[in-house]
Structure formats: C-alpha cells, structure tokens
Amino acid sequence: MSVARRSLATFTAAVLAAVLPATAASATQEQDVGLLRLTVTQPDGTAARGAVDLTATDDSHAEYLQLDESGQLSVEVPATDYKIRITPAYYDPDMPDEGLRQWVPGKTSYAQAEAFRVTAGGTTDVAERLLPPSPITVRARDAITGAPITEVCAYADGRGANCGDPEITIHGLVPGPQTIRVYTEDGNYLATDATVNVVEGETAVAVVDLTPAAHVETTVVDAATGAPVAGACAVVAPAGTGELPAVGPLACSDATGRLRLGEVEAGSWNLFVRPTGDSPYGAQWVGATGGTGDPAQARTITLATGQAVTVPPIRLDRAGIVTGTVTSAATGAPVTSGEVSLAHASGLSYLRWGAYLDDQGGYRIDWLGPYRWPLLFTTGDHALQWSGGVATRGQAKPVTVRAGRSTVYSPALKPGTLVTGGLTDSAGRPVSAVLTFHNAATGEVVGSVWDYDGRYEARVLGRQTITVGWEWGSFVSYAGWYDGVADAAAAKRVTVPSSGTLTVDIGLRPFPAG
Known part of the structure; x- marks a missing residue:
C-alpha cells in the first residue's frame, strides 16, 4: 500500500470515529468482540508466569500477551476461533523459555492444539496446566547396516548434550512429539531432523537412523607451479544449476592442499571453490581440465550414499578484479541499494558469493578467477537481471576477468x-x-x-x-x-x-x- 493510500485510510478511519455516535461504536464493538480469560498453572498447581501467543485459526488476528502474577490474563478479541501457545517463565517473568513452549491443551504443535471459540459479547474461559519438563535419551544407528553409531550428537530447541557418546540424554523437553537434530561430529553421516516422543515423568529412548554421507576428496594446487594452496574452500551445487548454497557443507584445504568435503547427499554435483582471506588466487567452478566461470562447463561429480570420491587436483589461477558503477537505464541515476553476485543466495556466514552496492552505486569483486563470469544484479527498485540485461543465466553476457587486472563493468539496469x-x-x-x-x-x-x-x-x-x-x-x-x-x-x-x-x-x- 502506498503512503498516500495509507494516509487516506487513516484519515477516513478518523473521520468515521468522529462522526459515528458513541452508542453506535459501542454496539459495533460489543457485536464484534468477546472476552477470552486464560488461567495457567505450573505442574505443581501454583500460578505460572510467561508469555502467551493468541492466534486466530483463520490468521485474521493475533496477540502477544503476558500472564500476570496470578497466572491469568483477560483480553477482548474479535469473535472467531483461536489457538493458544504458552511460553513459560519459570525463573524470570521477563525471560520466557522458548524450549518449553506448549499449545493448549498440553500439546507440542499447532496442528494438535484445540481451537477455542470466542463469541461476540460472550466470555470464553480456558485453563491450562504446564507439562513437567522431561528428558529423552537418543541413540543412533546406520540406516543401511543397522549398526549402532558409537559417537552421536543431538539437540532440540536449544537444548543438547556433549557429543561423542553412544547415547545422549536431553533434559527439559515438553512431553509429546518433539523434533530433534541428530548428527555426528566426524561428518560421516547426514544430519537429520527426527520426530521423537517425550514421555511425561519418564526417560524415553529414541533410536534414530542416520544415512551415511558421501565425501569428495582432492588437493588444491597452484595452476602454474603445482604447489599446494591452503585456505581454499569448496561447496557443492546441484549439477547444472549454478545455484550456490546459503547453507550446507563446506570444507577448506589445509597446509598441504588436502581438502575433504563431507556430509554430502547422494546425487550429481558441481564443485565451486573460493579462496579465503587475502589469497592471491581466484574462485572457480571446477571444470574438467581447469577452472571456469560458467557452471554449465563445470565437472559433474556423481556420488552414491556413503561413497568417497577422489577428484583430480583443483588447479587455482590468480585472481582478477571486476569493478563498476550500477545505474538505472530509466533515469541514469546510480542504483545505491542491492547486490552483485554469482547466484541468488548471498553466501554462507563468512563466505560471500558477491558484493553489496555502495551509496554511489559502486561495487568491487576482487576474488574471481580469470574466466568469463555471468553476474547477477539484485536490487529493490529494478527487475532482477543478469549481466547483459537478461532474465536467465543462460542468456547472460559474461564479464571477462583477467588475472592481476581490473575489468570495468558498469551496467544500466532495466526497470522491468x-x-x-x-x-x-x-x-x-x-x-x-x-x-x-x-x-x-x-x-x-x-x-x-x-x-x-x-x-x-x-x-x-x-x-x-x-x-x-x-x-x-x-x-x-x-x-x-x-x-x-x-x-x-x-x-x-x-x-x-x-x-x-x-x-x-x-x-x-x-x-x-x-
């Protein structure tokens, strides 16, 4: 909605409020709203404290509220059906424990929760007892062989335990179905989100099957001298897509150039490598005989479940620079908000796939290998477009990068x-x-x-x-x-x-x- 439309709506609401008789407004409110009264107790029966999420089942209304010292709240809300979520605060009323959230009555998910109807002019009373936090013990086994996994890690809702034991006990969970993350530190198995059942007052045991992960092993070397290169990081992309991940497995080469990328699912993949820090080497899609800037030319690596594949050494070339100023084709003015990148994702937590535009529309990417690169321009006020002003990567006009030199590419973006x-x-x-x-x-x-x-x-x-x-x-x-x-x-x-x-x-x- 535009500013003008919002202003008009506000003005209209103010005028109606001024001209409608008070009795008419009151009648409308009585007709449209009802009272919801909630009482919450701790497992021992004493008054509970904490936060309450009240949400209409049709998504038409929501409230975020606090229980008072007596564990109660009363609120007038539009007449419809509501589901209620409680986040207890056992120790500090201002610090609710999100790991102990429960839905009324005593459920762990929205889907299980009961809907409470609030009628116009009526009162709906709801009482809830908090479920006592309970533990669960997690074990894992190989999904292929059924063999026990001797070193397992697990956590749920911010709660976990040390890795490395054959079983892990997680304490302080709401009884009922819970989703837990189970994995291994060695990366030999794919992490999985498993649904387990926490039993009130007992220590239930859950056995979770983990799928063996595939691995890619290689060495990273200088393309000219063959010397090992440390600190070059590799990720996988689904073969033929060019789509770099926002999350996912990543591994970097050690001092000997050795690189082992683990926790990869079975499938067909391309490798993308980017050196970190102040490395003089450039990023590349790993091709059949050397680096490339075109993911369509990248080597396809096919992995089976649990398979370790060794690929030929990755040969890194020296980096070049792409710089320029991005303007609008419609106005000629600099485009000052957005990103220039190699893919739709911005990158991992410390390894980016592009660069932001500055307040003059300028950008600089100084870590690309000396190849032809399609560049993606993502801004808030122009259509998403690839270099050359086109909608898809395959149509893009690649930008040529030369080792040790700067290439200027200053596109005028189409509004769309x-x-x-x-x-x-x-x-x-x-x-x-x-x-x-x-x-x-x-x-x-x-x-x-x-x-x-x-x-x-x-x-x-x-x-x-x-x-x-x-x-x-x-x-x-x-x-x-x-x-x-x-x-x-x-x-x-x-x-x-x-x-x-x-x-x-x-x-x-x-x-x-x-």
Missing part, C-alpha cells in the same frame, strides 16, 4: 515490468505472503517480493513467460502456485509484457508447505 495484484485466502480476506516468480522454461527465479498488506508490487523483466509460487502462514506454513494449484508442474503460465503493468490477482489455498 511492474507486476502487481491482490493476495487473498480462500475466504477472500487479504493475506501476507512471499511470492517467487520463475521463468517457465528454465524454472529459474526471476523475481521475488514479500507482501504485508494483501497487495504486492514487483518488477520482472519482460518479455518472458513465468509461473508464480507463493508461501504464507504463521504457525503453519502453506505453499502453492498460481492459479490455485499445489505443484509447479500444474502452475498457470503468465506472459510478462516488455513494459507497462501486469495485474495478477492471486488466491492462496491451504496447501501444506513441503
């Missing part, structure tokens, strides 16, 4: 076509959602936007045909595709014109995410 519309749920109410626009031919992301008031605006390059995915929800996430379908293959295709405005109103349906 304005795609806009309303977002409503199955009852026709406005909802907030994340929209992702995909090129219909390649599946690549060509734009995204987060709406917060039931109306979205995004810029997408035309002319191209797209599909639109969406995700929405709070305690339960829903996902789907335009127009009213649950999977990408059935998504309705939309042609984005070369310029102007395209209106696409989207009805969101409660398809479970994932």
Whole structure:
C-alpha cells in the first residue's frame, strides 16, 4: 500500500470515529468482540508466569500477551476461533523459555492444539496446566547396516548434550512429539531432523537412523607451479544449476592442499571453490581440465550414499578484479541499494558469493578467477537481471576477468515490468505472503517480493513467460502456485509484457508447505 493510500485510510478511519455516535461504536464493538480469560498453572498447581501467543485459526488476528502474577490474563478479541501457545517463565517473568513452549491443551504443535471459540459479547474461559519438563535419551544407528553409531550428537530447541557418546540424554523437553537434530561430529553421516516422543515423568529412548554421507576428496594446487594452496574452500551445487548454497557443507584445504568435503547427499554435483582471506588466487567452478566461470562447463561429480570420491587436483589461477558503477537505464541515476553476485543466495556466514552496492552505486569483486563470469544484479527498485540485461543465466553476457587486472563493468539496469495484484485466502480476506516468480522454461527465479498488506508490487523483466509460487502462514506454513494449484508442474503460465503493468490477482489455498 502506498503512503498516500495509507494516509487516506487513516484519515477516513478518523473521520468515521468522529462522526459515528458513541452508542453506535459501542454496539459495533460489543457485536464484534468477546472476552477470552486464560488461567495457567505450573505442574505443581501454583500460578505460572510467561508469555502467551493468541492466534486466530483463520490468521485474521493475533496477540502477544503476558500472564500476570496470578497466572491469568483477560483480553477482548474479535469473535472467531483461536489457538493458544504458552511460553513459560519459570525463573524470570521477563525471560520466557522458548524450549518449553506448549499449545493448549498440553500439546507440542499447532496442528494438535484445540481451537477455542470466542463469541461476540460472550466470555470464553480456558485453563491450562504446564507439562513437567522431561528428558529423552537418543541413540543412533546406520540406516543401511543397522549398526549402532558409537559417537552421536543431538539437540532440540536449544537444548543438547556433549557429543561423542553412544547415547545422549536431553533434559527439559515438553512431553509429546518433539523434533530433534541428530548428527555426528566426524561428518560421516547426514544430519537429520527426527520426530521423537517425550514421555511425561519418564526417560524415553529414541533410536534414530542416520544415512551415511558421501565425501569428495582432492588437493588444491597452484595452476602454474603445482604447489599446494591452503585456505581454499569448496561447496557443492546441484549439477547444472549454478545455484550456490546459503547453507550446507563446506570444507577448506589445509597446509598441504588436502581438502575433504563431507556430509554430502547422494546425487550429481558441481564443485565451486573460493579462496579465503587475502589469497592471491581466484574462485572457480571446477571444470574438467581447469577452472571456469560458467557452471554449465563445470565437472559433474556423481556420488552414491556413503561413497568417497577422489577428484583430480583443483588447479587455482590468480585472481582478477571486476569493478563498476550500477545505474538505472530509466533515469541514469546510480542504483545505491542491492547486490552483485554469482547466484541468488548471498553466501554462507563468512563466505560471500558477491558484493553489496555502495551509496554511489559502486561495487568491487576482487576474488574471481580469470574466466568469463555471468553476474547477477539484485536490487529493490529494478527487475532482477543478469549481466547483459537478461532474465536467465543462460542468456547472460559474461564479464571477462583477467588475472592481476581490473575489468570495468558498469551496467544500466532495466526497470522491468511492474507486476502487481491482490493476495487473498480462500475466504477472500487479504493475506501476507512471499511470492517467487520463475521463468517457465528454465524454472529459474526471476523475481521475488514479500507482501504485508494483501497487495504486492514487483518488477520482472519482460518479455518472458513465468509461473508464480507463493508461501504464507504463521504457525503453519502453506505453499502453492498460481492459479490455485499445489505443484509447479500444474502452475498457470503468465506472459510478462516488455513494459507497462501486469495485474495478477492471486488466491492462496491451504496447501501444506513441503
């Protein structure tokens, strides 16, 4: 919603409040709201303290509240059905323990929780006893052989125990189904999120199957001298996609150049390597005989479950620099907010895949190998686009990087076509959602936007045909595709014109995410 529209809405609400008789306003409030009274006790029956999340089952209303000293609260809310989540504070009323959250009555998830109806002008009383925190013991076994794993790690909701024992006991969990993270320190197994059942007042035992991880082993050397290179870090990308991860396995070469990348799932992968720190070497997609800037030319490594594959030495070339100033093709003014990168993800916690634009529209990337690189420009006020002003990586005009030299690339970004519309749920109410626009031919992301008031605006390059995915929800996430379908293959295709405005109103349906 624009500033002007928000101002008009505020002004209109103020005028109506001023001109409506007080009795009419009171009657409307009595008709539309009811009273919810909640009493919460600790396991021993004494008054509980903590925070309360009150959320309408239709996502039309939410409240975040605090229990008083008597473990109670009263609140007037719009008449509808509500689910209630309690976050206890056993020691400090201002420090609720998120690891002990429970849904009323005594459940561990939104899906299990009961819905309480608040009627217009009525009172709904709800009483809840907090469940006593209970432990669970976790063991692990090999999913292929069934053999016990002798060194296991596990945690849940910030609670965990030391790694390295055949079994781990996690204390202080809410009884009922819980999701725990189970893994091994040696990286020989893939970490998994397992659902286990915590039993009130007992120490239940959960046995979790872990899938053996695949590994990639190699050495990293200077392409010219063959000398080992330390501090070069490798990640995997799904073969042929060029999509670098925001999270995932990473390994760096040691002083001898040895590199072992573990915790990789079975499948077909490409390797991307980027030296860290002030290294004189440049990043590369690992090709068949040397480095490349084009992921389409990268070597494909196929891994089976638990397999260790040794690939030929990775030969690093010296880095070059790409620098420039990004402007708007529409105005000529610098584009001062955004990122220049190799992929949609910004990068790992300490290893980035690009660089931010400064307040003059300038950027500098000084760690690329001497190859031809497609560059992605992501900004808030222009369409997402690759170097050359195109929507997909395969159409991009690569930027040539030369070892020890600077290449200037200063694109004028195309504004793109304005795609806009309303977002409503199955009852026709406005909802907030994340929209992702995909090129219909390649599946690549060509734009995204987060709406917060039931109306979205995004810029997408035309002319191209797209599909639109969406995700929405709070305690339960829903996902789907335009127009009213649950999977990408059935998504309705939309042609984005070369310029102007395209209106696409989207009805969101409660398809479970994932």
